[in-house]
Amino acid sequence: GQVFHLDDYKPTDFLIPETHLDFALHPERTVVKSTLQIERRPGTPADVPLILDGDELKLVDIRIDGAAPLGDNTFLATPDRLEIRGLPASGRFTLEITTEVNPTTNRQLTGLYRSSNVYCTQCEAEGFRRITYFLDRPDLLSIYTVRIEADRKEAPLLLSNGNPKDKGTLTNGRHFAVWHDPHPKPAYLFALVAGDLGVIHDTFTTASGRHVDLGIYVEHGKEPRALYAMDALKRSMKWDEDVFGREYDLNVFNVVAVSDFNMGAMENKGLNVFNDKYVLADPETATDTDYAGIEAVIAHEYFHNWTGNRITCRDWFQLCLKEGLTVYRDHEFSADMRSRPVKRIAEVKGLKAHQFPEDAGPLAHPVRPRQFREINNFYTSTVYEKGSEVVRMIRTILGPDLFRQGMDLYFERHDGDAATIEDFIKVFEDASGEDLSQFALWYDQAGTPNLAITYDYDPATKTFEIEIEQSLKPTPGQPSKKPMHIPVQFGLLGAKGRELKPRSAKGGLVKHDVMHLRKRKERFSFSGILERPVPSLLRGFSAPVTLTSELTRSDLVFLARNDGDEVTRWQALTQLLNAKLTSNSKRVRGGKPATIENSSIKLLGEIAFNPALDEAFRALCLSIPSESDIARELGTNIDPDAILGSRNALISAVAEGHAGKFAELYDGLDHNGPFQPDAASAGRRSLRNVLLDYLSVAEGNPKLAAAQFKHADNMTDRVAALGVLVQRFGGSQATCEALRAFEERFGNDPLVMDKWFIVQAMQPGDEALGKVRGLMAHKLFSLDNPNRTRALIGSFSSGNQTGFNRADGHGYKFFAETVLTIDKKNPQLAARLLTAMRSWRSFEPVRREHAREALATIATVTGLSSDVRDIVERTLA
Numbered sequence: 001g002q003v004f005h006l007d008d009y010k011p012t013d014f015l016i017p018e019t020h021l022d023f024a025l026h027p028e029r030t031v032v033k034s035t036l037q038i039e040r041r042p043g044t045p046a047d048v049p050l051i052l053d054g055d056e057l058k059l060v061d062i063r064i065d066g067a068a069p070l071g072d073n074t075f076l077a078t079p080d081r082l083e084i085r086g087l088p089a090s091g092r093f094t095l096e097i098t099t100e101v102n103p104t105t106n107r108q109l110t111g112l113y114r115s116s117n118v119y120c121t122q123c124e125a126e127g128f129r130r131i132t133y134f135l136d137r138p139d140l141l142s143i144y145t146v147r148i149e150a151d152r153k154e155a156p157l158l159l160s161n162g163n164p165k166d167k168g169t170l171t172n173g174r175h176f177a178v179w180h181d182p183h184p185k186p187a188y189l190f191a192l193v194a195g196d197l198g199v200i201h202d203t204f205t206t207a208s209g210r211h212v213d214l215g216i217y218v219e220h221g222k223e224p225r226a227l228y229a230m231d232a233l234k235r236s237m238k239w240d241e242d243v244f245g246r247e248y249d250l251n252v253f254n255v256v257a258v259s260d261f262n263m264g265a266m267e268n269k270g271l272n273v274f275n276d277k278y279v280l281a282d283p284e285t286a287t288d289t290d291y292a293g294i295e296a297v298i299a300h301e302y303f304h305n306w307t308g309n310r311i312t313c314r315d316w317f318q319l320c321l322k323e324g325l326t327v328y329r330d331h332e333f334s335a336d337m338r339s340r341p342v343k344r345i346a347e348v349k350g351l352k353a354h355q356f357p358e359d360a361g362p363l364a365h366p367v368r369p370r371q372f373r374e375i376n377n378f379y380t381s382t383v384y385e386k387g388s389e390v391v392r393m394i395r396t397i398l399g400p401d402l403f404r405q406g407m408d409l410y411f412e413r414h415d416g417d418a419a420t421i422e423d424f425i426k427v428f429e430d431a432s433g434e435d436l437s438q439f440a441l442w443y444d445q446a447g448t449p450n451l452a453i454t455y456d457y458d459p460a461t462k463t464f465e466i467e468i469e470q471s472l473k474p475t476p477g478q479p480s481k482k483p484m485h486i487p488v489q490f491g492l493l494g495a496k497g498r499e500l501k502p503r504s505a506k507g508g509l510v511k512h513d514v515m516h517l518r519k520r521k522e523r524f525s526f527s528g529i530l531e532r533p534v535p536s537l538l539r540g541f542s543a544p545v546t547l548t549s550e551l552t553r554s555d556l557v558f559l560a561r562n563d564g565d566e567v568t569r570w571q572a573l574t575q576l577l578n579a580k581l582t583s584n585s586k587r588v589r590g591g592k593p594a595t596i597e598n599s600s601i602k603l604l605g606e607i608a609f610n611p612a613l614d615e616a617f618r619a620l621c622l623s624i625p626s627e628s629d630i631a632r633e634l635g636t637n638i639d640p641d642a643i644l645g646s647r648n649a650l651i652s653a654v655a656e657g658h659a660g661k662f663a664e665l666y667d668g669l670d671h672n673g674p675f676q677p678d679a680a681s682a683g684r685r686s687l688r689n690v691l692l693d694y695l696s697v698a699e700g701n702p703k704l705a706a707a708q709f710k711h712a713d714n715m716t717d718r719v720a721a722l723g724v725l726v727q728r729f730g731g732s733q734a735t736c737e738a739l740r741a742f743e744e745r746f747g748n749d750p751l752v753m754d755k756w757f758i759v760q761a762m763q764p765g766d767e768a769l770g771k772v773r774g775l776m777a778h779k780l781f782s783l784d785n786p787n788r789t790r791a792l793i794g795s796f797s798s799g800n801q802t803g804f805n806r807a808d809g810h811g812y813k814f815f816a817e818t819v820l821t822i823d824k825k826n827p828q829l830a831a832r833l834l835t836a837m838r839s840w841r842s843f844e845p846v847r848r849e850h851a852r853e854a855l856a857t858i859a860t861v862t863g864l865s866s867d868v869r870d871i872v873e874r875t876l877a
């Protein structure tokens with residue numbers, strides 16, 4: 001396929017100031033008439049043809065200034081391109097294009113499609129060209145007016161972007177609505193929804209007094225399950241005013257939940273379209289994780305109204321301009337709504353679990369890539385999560401006030417623009433006077449930097465010296481790297497964890513509690529340190545890097561007990577446990593038993609029983625690093641069975657060491673009163689559910705989990721119990737009964753049943769593959785639906801370490817076949833699933849060879865989508 005390069009960027013030859021779209025909706029034959037006001041850009045030679053993008057389009061009619069093209073004025077239309085020559089000499093003309101599309105057979109879920117009889121669109125990144133021929137690129141902004149006509153019974157609801165302008169009834173049982181969006185926007189933000197849906201309404205009044213009608217549309221009967229999303233929406237609107245000074249700018253804001261959706265949600269101007277997973281919640285059907293996800297995604301899409309829509313991206317290489325920044329904003333929102341340190345630790349865990357492996361493998365790419373073959377494959381953890389970390393570092397480097405001034409300048413200077421990363425960096429340089437050119441390497445250099453840290457205390461001079469050396473391994477296309485500007489937030493801890501304040505700092509630049517590492521190797525020297533300190537490094541996870549330090553076991557225990565920064569405190573504990581888990585994995589692989597010191601067991605007990613600590617924080621500490629965390633720490637020669645053995649040995653030892661007191665704590669955390677989704681209640685439940693696993697392991701029987709499953713009055717506790725049953729007692733009678741009871745109760749609700757699919761797909765060991773195969777035949781399962789597919793196939797391939805990475809390679813073989821089947825329907829989904837194999841080279845030789853074979857099988861198929869071809873070829877390269 002074609003490779004696109006950032007350096008090839010050129011503005012369009014033509015502008016389209018106004019776009020009128022007229023949709024005559026029909027399930028199989030929707031007719032789209034597009035009327036475009038086109039102007040040749042000043043400076044474009046008169047003989048340059050107009051070339052519009054298309055994708056699988058069928059042209060019905062074309063007119064220029066009301067007449068069919070004739071003579072010199074000719075056109076050439078293919079399904080993916082429309083070229084027009086001999087344009088009017090004035091360079092200004094009206095182009096009318098009529099196309100016909102089939103929403104029913106569109107299983108790619110981009111462009112216009114039907115989901116449960118609802119017409120909906122998904123245009124980011126390049127879906128608009130599947131509706132009509134257009135300059136489908138983010139720097140082409142146009143003002144849209146949209147008329148939708150449909151059968152009144154089939155689609156009583158007709159929505160598009162902007163404000164409603166007109167509506168009425170027509171003959172033949174049809175009706176229409178007209179929407180006008182006054183804000184110029186790129187085609188990827190266009191949306192249309194039509195169907196028969198239920199709704200909840202609310203209102204919001206902005207800081208300057210604009211009255212906004214809010215609507216959330218869901219399947220009839222599910223309206224009460226949208227109330228939490230509405231609450232989150234209003235809180236998001238208020239927060240963006242308070243924290244970023246950003247107000248909403250239309251009279252309506254609508255959210256529609258659909259059940260077939262490739263992404264989490266989409267920020268179309270004034271009409272967000274959501275995967276129903278991120279809208280629907282009530283205590284009976286949603287877990288605490290679901291509630292937090294809804295709050296975050298509602299906020300994320302709403303925040304895009306300024307960071308993405310009012311200021312959009314010049315080209316798709318700049319995707320992180322809107323995504324990294326908007327993730328940063330939604331992270332801050334959630335931190336303000338919940339517990340900031342707990343939220344931050346969850347972010348760090350997520351980054352390490354998803355982004356670090358991406359950066360360490362064959363799919364590594366910069367936050368702002370400079371080339372791609374398929375843009376859909378760049379909606380990645382690197383662009384989103386690392387992109388957010390880069391914005392967070394700007395704030396750490398400049399401080400909160402200059403950061404806010406920079407953001408204000410960004411909104412003031414670039415409102416209405418299609419901007420670049422250079423524009424973004426410039427506003428912070430202008431606001432602060434700092435030179436951020438070295439910092440900007442974070443956008444260009446792929447890979448996770450490592451910081452090797454050594455230090456020394458001189459009691460005679462009361463001086464503490466830290467030396468930091470940064471290194472960054474080669475990544476695809478980037479054999480050598482330059483030193484980066486890395487902010488290392490730190491503290492120096494004296495006895496009992498007292499913070500020692502240096503009198504002065506010499507050597508590398510230190511501002512407040514941040515060391516600014518800018519050379520490959522730099523020394524920082526602190527005077528006036530009266531006792532030998534233990535350094536707490538990378539507080540708040542101030543940069544997305546890995547650390548190798550001289551911290552001893554006892555230093556780590558000290559930090560885990562005393563560090564005033566919860567993130568480094570959790571990090572110290574995790575580092576201790578990882579050291580044990582990795583060494584035991586090697587022992588188990590070598591046929592030796594795992595060994596566990598009492599000190600780790602004692603430390604975990606101290607944290608578990610410390611009432612001064614937030615329950616959510618205690619739960620995070622007590623959750624032993626996952627099998628994939630351990631695999632990542634090991635890095636090479638991975639044997640998932642040995643890792644599982646090592647992990648279970650630690651869990652057993654901790655469980656047996658504390659069984660009695662864990663049981664007391666578990667009972668004491670039982671709550672009375674109705675379910676509340678707030679952070680404190682969720683934290684209590686998460687601690688209790690971690691304890692449930694330990695207690696079940698200690699007791700060696702499913703009784704407690706079965707009892708919790710039976711008596712749970714909310715989905716969090718129910719699904720946690722089901723997880724313990726399947727993980728620890730798969731195949732037992734208690735487990736089978738619980739699975740059956742769950743299916744009986746929720747078998748009519750596919751979204752809830754996804755949890756049932758996930759739990760079973762995660763059963764450890766060789767049993768899992770047969771389970772997954774069997775469940776594919778379940779009446780609710782369908783490879784046409786992304787949520788179902790991700791629940792079963794996605795969880796199995798990316799979450800089930802032992803079940804998927806079977807030593808006989810059957811997991812990979814099954815997966816390759818399934819990915820190929822999905823690719824014929826939904827290439828984006830297939831390509832995304834396939835990234836589960838990106839770390840194949842880190843396995844031990846037998847599994848590695850099986851994985852290579854499975855990937856090679858995919859690569860040799862002819863007729864692969866460009867999405868899957870891109871992933872498989874980069875993965876094998």
Ligand code: DPP
Nearest residue numbers: 124263265266267301
């Ligand atoms: N809808 C996706 C998101 O908001 C892509 N823009 O991240």
Ligand code: ZN
Nearest residue numbers: 300304323326
């Ligand atoms: Zn986004």
